[in-house]
Amino acid sequence: MPLRRLVACLSACLLCAHAATDEVPLVRLDHVPVAVRHLEQASQDYRALGFTLKPGRAHGDGLRNAHVKFTNGAGLELITVDKPQGELARHYAGWLRAGEGPAYLTLHAADEPRAAAALRAAGIAHRLGPEGLTLDDPQLAWLFFAADNRSPSDRPAHFAHINGAVATREVWVALDDGAALARLLTALGARSHDEARTAPFAARARVYELAAGGRVVVVPARHQVVPGHPVIGVVMAAPSAPARVWPPSQTHGLWLTLQPGP
Structure with missing residues (x-):
């Protein structure tokens, strides 16, 4: 093969490899805090x-919690507030006056500087400081980034759920104007498609594929469990268990689904 052609082929391969790397989403699902009375x-x-x-x-601000944990760091955080002493605790207290349920969608970026660079390139307002990556868009106040939710105090027994759940696969969000969320997730490498979903209920959805097999599923705002609260449900993988759906009345405010398969 002529040298010029060989160089061209190698350059094309390098460009393809670089593009494939860039297509890997920069974020995965982390835990979902569920406010309970x-x-x-x-x-x-x-x-x-x-x-x-x-x-x-x-916590010193009046918050108390308990965790449903999975080995990849995702899961649920049941959280309540007794006597709110700080801004976050007062937020939860106000949230609970409207009703129980998911307060936030939490994402994790393994490489926060790279994620921040992607947001900067997309013109999405944010800050990257000692406490991590923070979004400045009020339309996304229900979403935040967190450090890895895994803890040195986690033990194998904490991940052994007798219902068979092993991972969070999807977080469902109910919005009519999903432009800000779409812009954010697309900037972070998520690919999306439209899909007809049947569980936990029938809906036409926009599905965003994140890292580690996680998805954000967006459905119309009429499906909000509590008006004004966008996060409405969590789908968990349960490879050895039958499909199961628990309604918000049984889970303190969210649709909770066990889905067979990895």
Whole structure:
């Protein structure tokens, strides 16, 4: 093969490899904080659904929590507030006056500087500081980035859920104007498509594919469990269990689905 042609072929291969790397989403699903009025009762109810809970702790601002954990760092955080002492605790107290349920969608970026660069290139307002990556768009106030949710105190028993759940696969969001979310996730490498979904309920959805097999599923705002609260559901992988759907009345405010398969 002539040298010029060989160089051209190698250059093309390098460009293709670079493009493939760039297509890998920069974020994955992390935990979903679920605001509950009575942590002890909610914990008991989740154990009755077959989840193992890792006890949390009392925070200085009045928040208390317990965790449904998976090995990849995703899961649920049941969280309540007794006597709110700080801005975040007061936010949860206000949230609970409207009703129980998911307060946020949490994402994790393994490489926050690279994610910040992607947001900057897309013109999305954000800050990257000692506390991590923060979004400045008020339309996305229900979404935040977190450090890895895995902890040195996690034990194998914390991941052993008798209902068979092993991972969070999807977080469902109900919005009529999803432009800000679409812009964010697309900038971070997510690919999307439209899909007809049947569980936890029938809906036409926009599905965003994230890293590690996670998805954000966007449906119309009429499906909000509590008006004004966008995050409405979580789908969990349960390879060895039958399909199961629990309505918000059983889960303290969210659609919760067990889905067979990896």
